[in-house]
Amino acid sequence: MDYIGNIEYQIYRYFDWDVTFEPAELKYIFRVHNPEGFATNATTTNGPIYSYYRKDHLGNNREVWRASYTWGSTTHPAVTVQRTQYYPSGLPWKYNIGDNPGSQPYKYGGKEFVEMHGLDEYDSDARWYYPAIMRTTTPDPLAEKYYDISPYAWCGNNPVNRIDPDGRDWYFFNKSTGQFDRKEQQEGTHRMVIHSVEKTKEGYEYDSYTFVDFADPVEDAKDIDNGQITQYISVTDKEIQSMLDAKGAFDSGKIGFGWQSQGGKDFDYSYTTLPYKYSQAEFNPTTMKSNALFLPEGDYTAHNYMNFGNYLWGATGYTVGLSYVELQIGAHLNSRFNSKRNNYPAQWDSKDDQRSIILGIYHAQSMNYRKKRK
Structure with missing residues (x-):
């Protein structure tokens, strides 16, 4: 391969x-x-x-x-x-449905489980993780910052209360307030951890942590570091449907979708919907920045303000009957050759733009938006 x-x-x-x-x-x-x-x-x-x-x-x-x-x-x-199915360490059970040499290898935490020649380790970006003993087989590249923990430890020796999505960074947000809490400052790929306090059936409290990706891990992390992004907003499927319905997504056809996708028109959600629906996000149209990330219900990827507009656009395009490929290519062509109408320089869509579009399409597909058309 x-x-x-x-x-x-x-x-x-x-x-x-x-x-x-x-x-x-x-x-x-x-x-x-x-x-x-x-x-x-x-x-x-x-x-x-x-x-x-x-x-x-x-x-x-x-x-x-x-x-x-x-x-x-x-x-x-x-x-x-x-x-x-997994053991608590992330080791897959010996007998699982559909596991064979040709099956897809992305498993625990979405990481690739490499079984070739009996290796049985996860490629966790910064380190290799051996779940059978809950230890990495390569040292932590930032071990000098944590003298009290083994350089081969996983999740700081506390996998119940912590996650280690790439072997490096941890960003913490408070689920009850949505506010950014802290970052254990390190170098590398940036991810989010959403913290909440939950209760067992017996009434005992425990800390719960949910791992979330950034649609744009480079720029979003920079905006958190410089104080631009200070919170995340949870968005329910009901709210997503309401925003699409208000702009006529469930009534539109493919031609109407193309026309209304131009800058400033109905399906340019970052400018025509989000400023009014989420005023607390404090969008600045000059810098095209806001103080919030958006986390759609059921997803594990958070989007910045402009990317969440792309997410809603992708959901709308799928709803009117367009395919993944048509929408991805259409977004590239619209950004490249329709720049005057869109009021921004001609450019190809970035990777994070495309990622948000794909996830918006997937949300609309998984929630059967096409069946909700009027």
């Missing part, structure tokens, strides 16, 4: 019978990954075939379900193709 960005390639190498010449190499796209699943058979006439993750409250991939698809003249229904 070979990886380039979010694309996974299958590679075959062929040698002459006497191995005297350079091997011939055949490479083809095996999977195209996104935060909520992956596509296979992307380059075939019958593809792509979409598969989606079902995650638990910690962001672990519990199930993989394959959407219905047509292959030749046969239509295959949607089906669960993989189901994974």
Whole structure:
């Protein structure tokens, strides 16, 4: 296998019978990954075939379900193709549904579980994690900041109250107030941890932590560090539907969607909806910044102000009948060639723009928005 960005390639190498010449190499796209699943058979006439993750409250991939698809003249229904249970350490059970050499490897915390040659470790970005003993096999690159903890410890030796999403950074937000609390300042990929105090059935209180991604981990982290972003706002599905309905998303067609997607029109949600719906976000149209991140219900990715507008736009586009590919390409072309109407410089969509669009599409699909059309 070979990886380039979010694309996974299958590679075959062929040698002459006497191995005297350079091997011939055949490479083809095996999977195209996104935060909520992956596509296979992307380059075939019958593809792509979409598969989606079902995650638990910690962001672990519990199930993989394959959407219905047509292959030749046969239509295959949607089906669960993989189901994974875990030990508390994140080690998958020995016997799980759909686990085989060709099954997808992203499991605990959404990280890749590498089983080749019996390795059985998670590639956790900054470190490799061996869940059988709850220790990393590579030292913490920032171990000098924590002399009282082993450089091979996981979650600071406290996996009940902490998570370690990439082996490095922890950002803490308070669930009850939505306010940013603190950051254990380190270098590397930035993630969020939402803290709340919950109760057991017996009435005992305990700390609960939920792991959340940033749609734009670089810029969003900078805005938290410089004090621009100070809170996150939870957005329910009911609120999302209300915003789309108010702008006519459930009545619009594809042509109307294209027209209303221009800058300042109905489906430019960052300017026509969010300033009035969430005034506490304090949007500045000059800097295009606000003090808030938005976390949609049921998602594990938080979006800044402009990206949440992209999220709603993606949800709207799927609702009117457009596909993932049509919306992603359309967003690129709109940003690049319709800049005068949009009132910003010509540019291709950034990775975080596209990520938010994809997640908005997925939300609309998972909530059956097309069936709510009037």
